[in-house]
Amino acid sequence: MVSSRVNKINESATVSMSNKAAELKAQGKTIYNFGIGEPDFTTPKEIIDYAYKEALEGKTHYTPSAGIMELREKIAEKMKKKNNIDTEAKNVLVTPTKFSLNLALYSIIDEGDEVLLPSPYYVSYPDIVKINSGKNVIAETDNNYEFDLDLMRKYVSPKTKVFMLNNPVNPTGKVYSEKSLRELSDFIIENNLYLISDEIYEDLIYKGKMFSPGSIKEMEERTITISGFSKSYAMTGWRIGYMVAPEEIIKASNKIQQQTLTCTPSISQYAALKALDDEKSVIEMKNKFSKRRDLAVSMLKEIDGLSLYEPEGAFYVFPEYDADMESDDLAMDLLNKENVIVTPGDPFGAEKHFRISYAASEETIKAGISGIADYFNKL
Numbered sequence: 244m245v246s247s248r249v250n251k252i253n254e255s256a257t258v259s260m261s262n263k264a265a266e267l268k269a270q271g272k273t274i275y276n277f278g279i280g281e282p283d284f285t286t287p288k289e290i291i292d293y294a295y296k297e298a299l300e301g302k303t304h305y306t307p308s309a310g311i312m313e314l315r316e317k318i319a320e321k322m323k324k325k326n327n328i329d330t331e332a333k334n335v336l337v338t339p340t341k342f343s344l345n346l347a348l349y350s351i352i353d354e355g356d357e358v359l360l361p362s363p364y365y366v367s368y369p370d371i372v373k374i375n376s377g378k379n380v381i382a383e384t385d386n387n388y389e390f391d392l393d394l395m396r397k398y399v400s401p402k403t404k405v406f407m408l409n410n411p412v413n414p415t416g417k418v419y420s421e422k423s424l425r426e427l428s429d430f431i432i433e434n435n436l437y438l439i440s441d442e443i444y445e446d447l448i449y450k451g452k453m454f455s456p457g458s459i460k461e462m463e464e465r466t467i468t469i470s471g472f473s474k475s476y477a478m479t480g481w482r483i484g485y486m487v488a489p490e491e492i493i494k495a496s497n498k499i500q501q502q503t504l505t506c507t508p509s510i511s512q513y514a515a516l517k518a519l520d521d522e523k524s525v526i527e528m529k530n531k532f533s534k535r536r537d538l539a540v541s542m543l544k545e546i547d548g549l550s551l552y553e554p555e556g557a558f559y560v561f562p563e564y565d566a567d568m569e570s571d572d573l574a575m576d577l578l579n580k581e582n583v584i585v586t587p588g589d590p591f592g593a594e595k596h597f598r599i600s601y602a603a604s605e606e607t608i609k610a611g612i613s614g615i616a617d618y619f620n621k622l
């Protein structure tokens with residue numbers, strides 16, 4: 244019998260859909276899979292070659308728990324240059340991105356502390372908050388996914404400790420403007436909160452500009468900026484990312500890392516070192532995603548019964564549908580009738596929506612979205 248703690252945690256909705264896709268493929272069906280939240284590209288060859296060379300040279304051992312110094316320094320440099328965050332190696336912890344979300348929460352919240360979570364949210368956030376003994380307080384955003392600060396003020400209590408931000412947003416593709424983020428930061432300062440700023444999609448912006456709230460001087464001591472290599476460099480399988488935070492939080496998180504993961508895989512750290520020199524691949528992949536975004540959006544716009552927020556970043560579209568059906572049932576029906584996998588909106592905190600990941604080939608986008616159009620035409 245597993246613990247009651249674990250019984251409160253849900254299986255990842257995206258992972259379940261991927262498992263289902265594998266099952267159907269094994270049965271010989273052609274499946275149009277828009278469920279997967281990862282680039283379909285292989286990691287750029289130079290990065291793989293470099294990691295391989297380093298492995299052959301013996302870089303196959305434990306590393307310092309916070310990460311190899313060269314990489315921490317290089318990440319600090321990147322934060323200064325790209326994110327305008329004035330930081331140093333001692334403020335950087337190398338760790339897989341999803342794990343860093345756990346470490347950050349574990350380091351700053353006590354049992355029962357509240358975490359303000361704007362919805363729609365990344366599917367894993369509520370469970371990560373629960374794993375770390377926090378309480379989710381969901382704050383709905385407006386029709387354009389802007390923060391409703393008046394509503395959020397009502398939700399703040401003496402227990403509120405953290406605001407969880409994801410920008411660009413999975414699942415909506417929203418990219419917040421500097422103005423919105425400055426207003427949000429004022430709210431965070433006003434209420435003496437921490438900000439966890441998950442910027443894992445920072446390189447995938449098609450409209451608008453990246454702004455990191457950690458670059459605001461008054462936010463420095465209360466911001467944990469999180470990013471990683473999975474999405475920018477097609478490196479999901481290498482399990483590597485990082486957090487940048489005040490030294491006290493890095494030390495606390497590093498202690499937990501020592502007693503859990505020990506360190507991030509050594510070979511992945513060398514791969515990451517090389518990746519940070521490879522801006523060319525990032526731009527090439529982004530341009531490909533941008534074309535796919537345009538294709539997916541133009542096709543989805545033509546479908547009656549769907550309304551669409553045009554995504555500005557990441558690789559997702561999150562249409563709202565007009566049908567009397569729950570999103571779990573709709574996703575299953577789409578799979579059964581049109582062999583299309585989408586992720587239901589409910590686990591992202593938004594019923595009557597579904598998420599399409601357009602990190603898929605143009606052929607898949609064309610055939611799969613045609614299937615979605617047929618489905619809604621027949622409804």
Ligand code: PMP
Pocket residue numbers: 280339340341342365409413441443471472473474479482483484
């Ligand atoms: N944050 C967000 C918003 C994500 O979409 C993801 C991956 N889907 C992660 C964190 C986790 O990234 P990683 O797989 O690199 O741990």
